Amino acid sequence: MRNVTLILDDGSRFPGKSFGYEKPVAGEVVFNTAMTGYPESLTDPSYAGQLMTLTYPLVGNYGVPPFTVEPNGLATFMESERIHAEAIIVSDYSEEFSHWNAKESLADWLKREQVPGITGIDTRELTKVLREHGVMMGKIVFDDEPDKVPEATYAGINYVDKVSCKEVIRYNEGAGKKKVVLVDCGVKTNIIRCLLKRDVEVIRVPWNHDFTGMEYDGLFISNGPGDPDTCDEAVQHIRKAMSLSDKPIFGICMGNQLLSKAGGAIIYKLKYGHRSHNQPVRMVGTERCFITSQNHGYAVDNNTLGADWEPLFINMNDGSNEGIRHKTKPWFSAQFHPEAASGPTDTEFLFDEFVKLL
Numbered sequence: 001m002r003n004v005t006l007i008l009d010d011g012s013r014f015p016g017k018s019f020g021y022e023k024p025v026a027g028e029v030v031f032n033t034a035m036t037g038y039p040e041s042l043t044d045p046s047y048a049g050q051l052m053t054l055t056y057p058l059v060g061n062y063g064v065p066p067f068t069v070e071p072n073g074l075a076t077f078m079e080s081e082r083i084h085a086e087a088i089i090v091s092d093y094s095e096e097f098s099h100w101n102a103k104e105s106l107a108d109w110l111k112r113e114q115v116p117g118i119t120g121i122d123t124r125e126l127t128k129v130l131r132e133h134g135v136m137m138g139k140i141v142f143d144d145e146p147d148k149v150p151e152a153t154y155a156g157i158n159y160v161d162k163v164s165c166k167e168v169i170r171y172n173e174g175a176g177k178k179k180v181v182l183v184d185c186g187v188k189t190n191i192i193r194c195l196l197k198r199d200v201e202v203i204r205v206p207w208n209h210d211f212t213g214m215e216y217d218g219l220f221i222s223n224g225p226g227d228p229d230t231c232d233e234a235v236q237h238i239r240k241a242m243s244l245s246d247k248p249i250f251g252i253c254m255g256n257q258l259l260s261k262a263g264g265a266i267i268y269k270l271k272y273g274h275r276s277h278n279q280p281v282r283m284v285g286t287e288r289c290f291i292t293s294q295n296h297g298y299a300v301d302n303n304t305l306g307a308d309w310e311p312l313f314i315n316m317n318d319g320s321n322e323g324i325r326h327k328t329k330p331w332f333s334a335q336f337h338p339e340a341a342s343g344p345t346d347t348e349f350l351f352d353e354f355v356k357l358l
């Protein structure tokens with residue numbers, strides 16, 4: 001294994017060894033404290049542009065599931081058709097693996113998909129640095145090729161445009177009881193599965209597609225990578241849809257941010273984001289608290305919500321916004337992931353609520 005160094009923007013250096021594809025890479029360094037779920041997280045399009053640090057120390061020991069596709073074209077075990085994170089950073093990579101559904105090792109998968117993976121990193125120290133300083137740009141450089149240093153960029157790049165579908169895709173066509181237009185900002189497969197198993201037809205459209213003239217019963221706005229402020233075209237279409245009809249709207253993660261923007265709210269960047277399977281959120285107006293799976297770096301500023309909107313969920317750790325709802329219309333969204341995969345399924349009922357409204 002070749003020696004590598006992770007170099008952060010503040011000059012901190014973390015020595016490690018390469019176990020994935022051998023290529024220098026740069027991106028926003030983020031950390032995820034979930035104990036499981038590396039196949040799902042790596043294929044979550046919302047990680048585009050990011051180097052994903054896992055704080056759970058032992059990674060790789062349950063291998064990687066096979067890449068198979070369901071008849072409707074969706075990946076059976078992954079959240080999309082490929083790895084989207086720029087790299088994975090772990091403390092102790094295990095080449096040995098054992099799991100009923102494992103097909104190959106994490107290293108073999110990373111190499112095939114040309115994604116770097118580094119091990120031997122002091123991920124606890126790295127996470128402490130990121131928590132104190134906030135997320136930072138970082139580079140993985142091979143020690144024997146110190147001059148090959150890639151340019152690190154993240155802010156201002158429209159990653160949604162890179163990962164969204166390029167044409168309209170229909171699922172359950174003619175078979176579903178109701179039609180849902182899904183604005184694909186980088187949708188996770190399990191969101192589509194959660195809709196399909198509730199007997200709806202899903203019309204998946206590119207993030208900047210003007211869907212407002214289409215025939216549909218409800219609108220869904222997906223998760224997605226990068227800065228929501230780069231997705232103004234989608235915001236304009238959501239706004240137009242809200243002015244044309246009162247059809248139900250449900251958004252997840254980036255979808256929460258874009259719906260909030262359409263309602264006039266402002267988005268800001270969190271210091272180091274929420275990435276884990278155990279983020280507690282409280283449903284506003286109740287004492288009900290849910291454990292949720294999350295992956296976001298930006299948040300909606302509660303104080304900027306328009307007069308017609310109110311927070312629906314609040315994060316119990318830092319008081320930040322975790323969802324909104326319109327005061328009179330059937331429009332709501334969650335900043336966390338009710339579809340989880342991997343993660344707790346406590347809030348999957350939000351899909352039931354949405355489908356009931358259609």
Ligand SMILES: NC(=O)CC[C@H](N)C(=O)O
Binds near residue numbers: 046222223226297299
């Ligand atoms: N998972 C998501 O949809 C993330 C939304 C946005 N890219 C953020 O980081 O906040």
